[in-house]
Amino acid sequence: MKNIKVIAFDADDTLWVNEPYFRATEEAFSKLLKAYLPEEEVNTILFSIQMRNLELYGYGIKGFVLSMVETILKITEGKGDLELVSKAISFGKEMLNKPVELLEGVGEVLKSLNGDYRVVLATKGDLLDQERKLIKSGLEKHFHHIEIMSDKKPSDYQKLLKHLDCKPENFLMVGNSVKSDILPVLEIGSYAVHVPFHTTWAHEEVKKDERQTFPVVENISEVANLLK
Amino acid sequence: MKNIKVIAFDADDTLWVNEPYFRATEEAFSKLLKAYLPEEEVNTILFSIQMRNLELYGYGIKGFVLSMVETILKITEGKGDLELVSKAISFGKEMLNKPVELLEGVGEVLKSLNGDYRVVLATKGDLLDQERKLIKSGLEKHFHHIEIMSDKKPSDYQKLLKHLDCKPENFLMVGNSVKSDILPVLEIGSYAVHVPFHTTWAHEEVKKDERQTFPVVENISEVANLLK
Numbered sequence: 287m288k289n290i291k292v293i294a295f296d297a298d299d300t301l302w303v304n305e306p307y308f309r310a311t312e313e314a315f316s317k318l319l320k321a322y323l324p325e326e327e328v329n330t331i332l333f334s335i336q337m338r339n340l341e342l343y344g345y346g347i348k349g350f351v352l353s354m355v356e357t358i359l360k361i362t363e364g365k366g367d368l369e370l371v372s373k374a375i376s377f378g379k380e381m382l383n384k385p386v387e388l389l390e391g392v393g394e395v396l397k398s399l400n401g402d403y404r405v406v407l408a409t410k411g412d413l414l415d416q417e418r419k420l421i422k423s424g425l426e427k428h429f430h431h432i433e434i435m436s437d438k439k440p441s442d443y444q445k446l447l448k449h450l451d452c453k454p455e456n457f458l459m460v461g462n463s464v465k466s467d468i469l470p471v472l473e474i475g476s477y478a479v480h481v482p483f484h485t486t487w488a489h490e491e492v493k494k495d496e497r498q499t500f501p502v503v504e505n506i507s508e509v510a511n512l513l514k
Numbered sequence: 515m516k517n518i519k520v521i522a523f524d525a526d527d528t529l530w531v532n533e534p535y536f537r538a539t540e541e542a543f544s545k546l547l548k549a550y551l552p553e554e555e556v557n558t559i560l561f562s563i564q565m566r567n568l569e570l571y572g573y574g575i576k577g578f579v580l581s582m583v584e585t586i587l588k589i590t591e592g593k594g595d596l597e598l599v600s601k602a603i604s605f606g607k608e609m610l611n612k613p614v615e616l617l618e619g620v621g622e623v624l625k626s627l628n629g630d631y632r633v634v635l636a637t638k639g640d641l642l643d644q645e646r647k648l649i650k651s652g653l654e655k656h657f658h659h660i661e662i663m664s665d666k667k668p669s670d671y672q673k674l675l676k677h678l679d680c681k682p683e684n685f686l687m688v689g690n691s692v693k694s695d696i697l698p699v700l701e702i703g704s705y706a707v708h709v710p711f712h713t714t715w716a717h718e719e720v721k722k723d724e725r726q727t728f729p730v731v732e733n734i735s736e737v738a739n740l741l742k
Contacts, residue, residue: 342610344642348576355583356603364596371599372587375580382570413641414572414664431677434662436642449659 287477287513292452293399294433296461297409297416299483300506302423303387306485308350311377315354318373322361332357333488340489344436346412351378382415386422389483391507396428398510404430408446408459410438410466438466440473447474460509463490468500481506515705515741520680521627522661524689525637525644527711528734530651531615534713536578539605543582546601550589560585561716568717572664574640579606610643614650617711619735624656626738632658636674636687638666638694666694668701675702688737691718696728709734 298304312332316325323331336353343349354374358366399405405428409416413434420426431450435442447457454475461467462483469492471478480502501512526532544556551559564581571577582602586594627633633656637644641662648654659678663670675685682703689695690711697720699706708730729740 342607343576344640348571348580352576352579352603352606355599359596359600359603362596364600366596368587368590368592368594368596368599371583371596372592375584375587378580379570412572413662417664434641436645 290458291456292404294406294408299462345410406431408433440470465492518686519684520632522634522636527690573638635660668698693720
């Protein structure tokens with residue numbers, strides 16, 4: 287990692303808390319439908335509907351709410367009360383209105399890297415929602431460029447690098463998802479540092495043996511040391 | 515318009531058909547609820563709910579579907595059938611799966627400008643949906659850069675210009691919406707060409723007297739002539 291010029295940070299669960307809000311909503315949602323189905327089964331159906339809709343809806347809260355609504359239709363066999371749908375809509379609005387809770391060390395590390403590197407935000411998810419979180423976070427000033435990506439496959443990173451006019455060997459990605467932030471970045475010949483978060487969405491999980499070698503740090507502030 | 519270096523094109527209803535699909539869906543949706551309320555009133559309520567949700571949901575089909583669902587809850591006073599919600603979800607999926615219908619002259623003008631100018635796509639709406647439409651359109655190869663904007667206020671255009679490293683006097687925007695593509699662009703000291711489309715969303719309408727002077731062309735292919 288001698289020639290790093292651009293450092294990109296993932297946002298959700300790397301800079302700020304995200305996945306726990308989805309988990310809490312899933313829990314409340316499955317409770318809502320427990321008269322129809324055991325809570326665990328509700329979550330299994332919701333997850334499979336989300337996966338089926340992913341190509342069409344993409345990542346983010348709006349697609350999640352639409353999948354909750356579809357889950358209600360399926361589980362109640364179209365005979366449930368509209369009140370269930372109303373609750374799902376409210377869950378979504380609550381999530382969109384959540385304050386941003388920064389993870390430890392984030393502000394400091396971004397400040398310390400700025401000047402020496404081009405610091406970029408590279409995140410999946412809904413454009414408006416991510417922009418809103420960035421503004422709420424107060425971190426906007428640290429970023430040279432914000433890239434909201436519809437996916438994080440190797441080809442998506444290649445597009446980002448082309449757009450940033452950056453060679454693979456000059457690019458470092460920092461994030462919590464091995465599947466989205468680490469493996470595809472290593473695949474294109476760039477560098478990646480994994481900052482694990484305690485909660486990972488099932489869709490982002492990878493099998494242990496798929497893992498290549500890459501630095502793992504416990505706290506994001508250690509990224510600065512790795513670069514020295 | 516002597517020193518134009520970057521030309522940005524709006525997408526929906528500038529390059530391809532969009533608003534008529536929303537109108538057709540609104541019509542089908544209001545028919546669905548006509549047992550509860552006259553069709554015109556359904557649309558009025560849907561529009562007001564959309565406007566109220568705009569800050570939270572942003573532009574695009576997913577937010578539109580969520581607003582349709584909320585309209586069902588309101589109009590049926592929570593007593594409607596889940597089948598109505600199921601229909602709204604289907605309307606949304608149909609819209610997302612629509613083929614892209616290019617407007618006349620689009621391919622030719624993009625091809626003719628390429629090489630002489632940096633040609634950019636600058637559009638509001640949902641990231642994934644706009645990317646999908648761009649791929650379906652076959653126009654991707656003509657664009658140097660794709661910018662999906664969460665809004666099109668003067669400050670959003672200033673951010674885009676900063677990001678493109680382009681001075682206001684070197685920037686030309688081409689689009690169908692006076693409110694989003696023309697006025698804010700003139701306000702920051704750049705150029706804009708209006709290509710009217712026969713259908714305009716109520717939210718995008720501006721009063722005549724607000725208009726400043728700017729070129730209006732009937733067909734997008736005339737943009738090339740204006741630059742000569």
